[in-house]
Amino acid sequence: MIKIEHLRKEYPNATPLKDVCVEINKDDVITIIGPSGTGKSTLIRCLNQLDPPTSGKVWVDGECITDKNCDISKIRRKMGMVFQSFNLFNHMTIIENIMAAPVDLLKKSSQQAYDDGMELLRTVGLAEKAFNYPDELSGGQKQRVAIARTLAMEPEIVLFDEPTSALDPEMVGEVEAVIRDLAKKGLTMMIVTHDMRFAREVSNRVFYMDEGGVYEDGTPQQIFDDPQKENTKRFIKRIKIFEKLITSRDFDFIKFNNDLDEFARKNLVPKKSLYRLRTVFEELCTQIIIPELEKDFVLSFQAEYSQKEETVTAAIRYSGKEFNPMDSGNFLSVSLAENASESICHSYSGEDEFTNTVTVKVK
């Protein structure tokens, strides 16, 4: 139905889409998830040419819509779009909002547009509000009207750009219920969302977007229960990463600790875990490993906090000959590090850039 080939979108300061290649089949309900700034909204805006792509091709039913000669208004009729912020005409009643485009663009008679519009309002549960004005409706009701208005154009695919993110939490459910019904009826949809529970329920495919493209594409079970690629795993388990490279014995210890505090504060790492992570770094890195390393060393300290599982792990990697800090004989530091950890494992591989790796599961 839709084929996207090497789609790229550049802005003066950013390139959210570098190279997107995917196919969307008829009846697909695709949710698009991923961290902020990874081009989720940009992708659907490029699809209906609200934001023309910098390069690449989009084919809809065999027609190349990125071609200059393509009749884009005809294509937009096939692709409805529901925005975060409803975009209803405030000076028109609800039913007028819904009738406007079918009368103007599909050349329907007013009676036909009215009958169809009322039917759609019944579908979204708002027939009794047909003669009200948008200002008289709640946010959730406005979004349901916006969905009905999009459907009035009889689109073949509907693109939703974070349809519930501007709503108060108590109104999210009613809008999601409408979208769920549409999915059951077999409407092809692409939905940008931050709501993982909704994404899992409603879609048959999930696009996890990262690194300028569709980083991983799979069923909800694959993406949420068994993600294959590293960034997807981190995102799904809500893993937050703190990473520092240390290349001198005189590194800024105070700044390191302040940065670690800031990371913990921002990601809600529990105080006790932060204390133990700090102990692991100070005792293993500062007290034992760094004094042992040769002059031109590189030590990488990476801590991962899983917000979902509330666990902290740390990986300390460093160059040089094989050296296990737990065999250092520094009784005091070893016992403090051990007390802060569930496990500490050292491994050595002569072939890697960082020959030594110490993996710590923080208590």
Add this chain to the structure above:
Amino acid sequence: MNIEKTQNAAELEIKVRGRLDTATAPQLEAELKESLSGIEKLILDFAELDYLSSAGLRVLLSAQKTMNKQGEMVVRGINETIAEIFEVTGFCDILTIE
């Protein structure tokens, strides 16, 4: 870290606030070296000590050795986390904790 000293004849009380770690332990060490002459009782108030590492423990050990020769040393006001550190390192057997 912040250090506050109160001296009453041969009794010295030192209140340590914040973190006693690799970066700050030398500061406490210098402070003690300067102040312990003639002191017969040293009280370390750790009620507002948030963090203690091995670097801090070494300073405590050295102070304890000095005070063994000239009087006594007491550590006061420790929280649960600091108590755990004294426990796992065996410092609870070396120090007098009130």
